[in-house]
Amino acid sequence: MTRPTDDTGTTGTTGSAGSAGSAGSAGRTPLVELDDVSKYYGNVRALEGVSLEVHAGDITCVLGDNGAGKSTLIKIISGLHQHDTGTFRIDGEDTRPASPRDALDRGIATVYQDLAVVPLMPVWRNFFLGSEPRKGSGPFKRLDVDLMRRTTHAELLRMGIDLRDVDQPIGTLSGGERQCVAIARAVHFGAKVLVLDEPTAALGVKQSGVVLKYVAAARDAGLGVVLITHNPHHAYLVGNRFVLLKRGRMVGSHTREYITLDELTRQMAGGNELDDLRHELQGDTA
Ligand code: ADP
Numbered sequence: 560m561t562r563p564t565d566d567t568g569t570t571g572t573t574g575s576a577g578s579a580g581s582a583g584s585a586g587r588t589p590l591v592e593l594d595d596v597s598k599y600y601g602n603v604r605a606l607e608g609v610s611l612e613v614h615a616g617d618i619t620c621v622l623g624d625n626g627a628g629k630s631t632l633i634k635i636i637s638g639l640h641q642h643d644t645g646t647f648r649i650d651g652e653d654t655r656p657a658s659p660r661d662a663l664d665r666g667i668a669t670v671y672q673d674l675a676v677v678p679l680m681p682v683w684r685n686f687f688l689g690s691e692p693r694k695g696s697g698p699f700k701r702l703d704v705d706l707m708r709r710t711t712h713a714e715l716l717r718m719g720i721d722l723r724d725v726d727q728p729i730g731t732l733s734g735g736e737r738q739c740v741a742i743a744r745a746v747h748f749g750a751k752v753l754v755l756d757e758p759t760a761a762l763g764v765k766q767s768g769v770v771l772k773y774v775a776a777a778r779d780a781g782l783g784v785v786l787i788t789h790n791p792h793h794a795y796l797v798g799n800r801f802v803l804l805k806r807g808r809m810v811g812s813h814t815r816e817y818i819t820l821d822e823l824t825r826q827m828a829g830g831n832e833l834d835d836l837r838h839e840l841q842g843d844t845a
Pocket of ligand 1: 603606626627629
């Protein structure tokens with residue numbers, strides 16, 4: 560495990576995600592582990608030396624501004640792109656998922672910000688899109704609509720979403736509710752790891768709260784969650800581990816017991832760079 564490059568200047572708060580597990584995760588094999596992973600696009604260094612762990616019943620938050628490498632990280636974990644160097648393990652086994660289907664078959668489900676839903680189709684239809692159960696046989700085989708309606712309602716209820724009418728077009732739901740349906744869907748189809756791409760980025764405070772509640776529900780259902788965000792407040796509300804990226808490099812990796820929200824916010828805002836700037840603007844050269 561490579562220690563993170565910490566250019567934040569903080570001491571004592573940076574526990575390597577590999578060594579300082581959250582309570583109860585010590586000694587357990589992570590569901591997903593990246594160890595010193597790098598990815599280049601031609602000469603562009605999109606990620607360099609990034610390490611993280613995702614445990615069952617934990618939420619690992621990946622924080623960073625634009626260009627930090629968050630999307631690249633999602634693409635590697637979800638099997639869309641492959642890393643160049645370092646190690647990617649699923650359940651302790653070295654791996655290199657060949658495609659998103661491959662990653663999904665191994666239990667990694669990714670919910671993208673621009674959800675792939677058909678807005679005019681009912682909620683239940685979107686819930687089962689591509690995996691519709693059928694009944695009957697031979698020429699009488701047809702979609703089991705009743706089962707899909709009942710299952711969708713029950714699964715959403717299990718996540719705490721009481722949707723009165725699963726026949727309404729999914730496009731009539733709010734952005735937050737649509738994210739929740741996508742999370743419930745991944746749980747239903749047996750995901751072990753849920754990767755969420757900035758699920759609260761386009762939402763207001765109330766809707767963000769609703770989504771974070773379901774992110775926590777997925778965690779409580781025993782999934783390992785990767786939450787990509789640029790909002791330290793949202794991350795700190797639910798996260799156990801925090802990985803900070805900047806221009807493709809890992810500039811911090813903390814477990815919850817070693818970092819406060821104030822410190823996480825400070826590091827996200829630029830940490831020492833911001834302090835230097837303040838001193839410069841105040842003409843304080845000491
Ligand atoms: P983020 O999602 O945090 O905004 P990205 O992972 O999209 O960051 O990008 C990290 C860096 O890699 C950026 O400098 C970006 O320009 C570069 N990059 C990402 N994808 C590609 C690509 N397909 N080809 C070339 N450069 C890329």
